[in-house]
Amino acid sequence: MKKKKVVSILLTSIMLTGMLAGCGGKSEEAGSSGDKQTIEFWYHDGNANSNAIFEELIAQFEKENPEYEVEYVGLPSDSYLQKYNTAIATNTVPDVASIRDQDVSALINQGALSCIDEDFESFEEKEHISESALNAIRNCSVDGKLYCLPQYTQPQIFWYNTTLMEEKGAEIPATIDEFMEACETYADPDNGTYFYSLRGGAGSLDNMLDFIFTYANQDSFFDEEGNCVLSDPIFAEALDTYASIYWNGWTSKDSVSNSYKEMVAEFGSGTAMGIANNSSALAENINNLGEGNFTNALAPANEEGIVVTKDVPFMGYTVFEGAKNREGGVKFLEFLVSHDAVSYFCEKDGRVPVNDLVYEDEWYQNNAYMPVYEEMMSSETVKFLARPLWLPEWSEFLSKVQEPGLQAVLMKEKTSEEVLQEWAEYLTNAQKEYLESNK
Structure with a gap:
């Protein structure tokens, strides 16, 4: 296998400028290298592991x-968005780039x-990509269209120290009532x-929101008029x-x-039997507790048996509007x-796939957490x-x-x-201003 040169770039930060919005715009003339067409690809977290994977x-x-x-x-993961914004402003974008959920809306706007959307219809495996992840992407744009596709997710989950729980006779709580009872029963402040x-x-935010929205059995921030529901009395009871x-x-x-650091440290030291965090905590849990001493589980459900959790957090890939080689991209x-x-x-990177064909792979079948x-x-x-x-x-x-x-x-x-x-008023004003500006 030939070695691929890992390219690093340094771009100067400049003022952002807008670009004309479009849906599937035309490419400029594709780049070429001899008889080959060049596809320029940027990844947001170029580290030793991801570079080797790519x-x-x-x-x-x-x-x-x-x-x-x-x-x-x-x-570099700590400055990649600055590089993207600079490339957008100077019309020097790559053809394809990785993108995190939290950045999609700003780039769409x-x-x-x-x-x-039209390109995706012809993809051979389109039926195998998680609809939940696709919906999370559609939620990032006011028009509900696809501007990127997901590769993996980092779901919000509970982690439990099973070794410590067995010693204490504790069980994984299935409901909020059981969870609160366990919090009371196994709290030992004298011994920390x-x-x-x-x-x-x-x-x-995520841990708190999952709890109060599950408790309230609601799964939307806003009503049809754009009013934030957090001012409803049930949320005060939940909080x-x-x-x-x-x-x-x-x-x-x-x-x-x-x-995150302090919470995971308390879990890893045995101060706490359980934490709520996304799947990315796995590596640190292994390092702190060792394989076989902990597990993951769904969050406790409400009285109706429902768990409400954050929209599928995704990492995916996008084709830039100014791509020189859109077809190749x-x-x-x-x-x-x-x-x-x-x-x-x-x-290789310890992520949760959103293509369900992976569910039959041997490594996935043998993974205790998937x-x-x-x-x-x-x-x-x-x-x-x-x-x-958004x-x-x-x-x-x-x-x-x-x-x-x-x-x-x-x-x-x-x-x-x-x-x-206060939260409801802030978010209601922001939502209505957003809806008004996108009419």
């Missing part, structure tokens, strides 16, 4: 499609991404151990229940400021979301809640409104009703 995948693609040559660019590590600091884990001393005092995109490519990537994700993606009792990633104000809401609001509730500086009303 070296193999690109070699496979080029073997199957000798008319193409893929130029790979691995970008710039008119930077090519609509691929608890059933659950609550996340009250940075990144606290009070969630906050009572902290109020009652059923989780560590540090939980009020716990971010679409061809490579189809390959990246195909069975062979998804299986290879997910096995069945729970497969159940989540297909179960009729799991409902997905679309976070309003709102330009969403990031500000998280850092300046939601995080301090939750901490104010935990510290009893504000009531749940007061904080939820």
Whole structure:
């Protein structure tokens, strides 16, 4: 196999400019290298592992499609979006690029991404790509169209220390009532151990929202008029229940400021038997606890047996509107979301595939954690809640409104009703402004 050169680039940050929106715009003249057409591909997290994976995948693609040559660019994960925005502003975009769910809406709103609905209809494996993941992508655009395709997901899940639970005689709770009972029963503040590590600091949104929306048995942020539902009384009851884990001393005092690092550390040290986090916690759990000492499980259900969890968080690939080789880009995109490519990537990088053909692969069948994700993606009792990633104000809401609001509730500086009303007003204004601007 020939070695693929890993390309690194340094681009100067400049002011963003808009581009004309379109759906499946025409390509410029395709790049070429001798008799081959060049496809320029950027990946958002170019590290040693992903670079090696794409070296193999690109070699496979080029073997199957000798008319193409893929130029790979691995970008630093902490600055890739800046590189994308600079390329958009200077009309130097690649043909294909990886994209995270949280960035899709902003790029669509710039008119930077090519609509691929019509292209997708001709993909051989289109019926095998998770409809839940596709719906999550459609939720990112006001027109409900596809501007990227998913390769893997990182579902929100519960992790439990099974070794510690067996010692204590604890069982994995199936319902919110059982979960709250376990939090009370196994809290031992005198010895600094608890059933659950609550996340009250940075990144606290997902765990809190999953709990209160499951409790309320609702799976939409807004009503038909664009009003945020968080001001409904049931959510105050739900948030009070969630906050009572902290109020009652059923989780560590540090939980009020716990971010991912502290929460996973409490789980890994045995301070807590359980945490809620996405599938990416696996590697750290293995490092801290060792294989065979923990497991994953669906979140506790409400009285109706329903679990409401965040809309399928995806990582996928897009074709840029300004692609020089759109046809080649679409061809490579189809390959990246195909069975062979998804299986290879997910096995080597520890990700959860969204192409169901992978479910029959030996590595997947032998993976102890994948069945729970497969159940989540297909179960009729799991409902997905679309976070309003399309709102330009969403990031500000998280850092300046939601995080301090939750901490104010935990510290009893504000009531749940007061904080939820603040959240609802903020998001209602943002949603109605967004809907008005996209009429």
